[in-house]
Amino acid sequence: MKNDRGNSSGSKSWGMMALFLITGAVLGGILGEFAANSSFLTGVAPYLVKQFPIFDLPPVTVNLYVIKFVLGFALYPNLMSILGIIAAIVLFRRF
Template sequence: MKTSSKRGSSTSKGMGMMALFLITGAVVGGILGELAASSSLLSGIAPYLIKPFPIFDLPPVAIDLYVVKFVIGFALYPNLMSILGIIAAIILFRRF
């Protein structure tokens, strides 16, 4: 008889789904912020909605293996709308 161990599978699935929700919320919030910036109704507060906040910036590092060259870097500059999108994603994740 085979017994399948499902230890940790629900936790890893929950964490993966949470990461997907957070990334989706940040992207959708950023897109909505850019759309709000082009709207004439929100022109007064639009600069505050799309102003980026530098949180993390890792400059690009080149790894040359003579056959293949990799350039790796990472930067995180969310704006207010993407932060609001992340908060909405957390609320939706907990609700569903």
């Protein structure tokens, strides 16, 4: 049975959840940078923008002599981006 949104009864798509999480992380990181530059939060700002290394895959180079690929991935969230992810999860579950 389908609901108003076209999804099967009550299920939400994983793609939409990933979009919410990425958006929450990015917006939280941006707010953290604004907080770091704010004079109002000078005492707390270093804790809000301190990065926590979670995952770091060093770059791998694939040289095909015509095209050269460099692939790598690193995840260094700060406290504000983690709070943004939590807010995104709460919003996702509400809608």
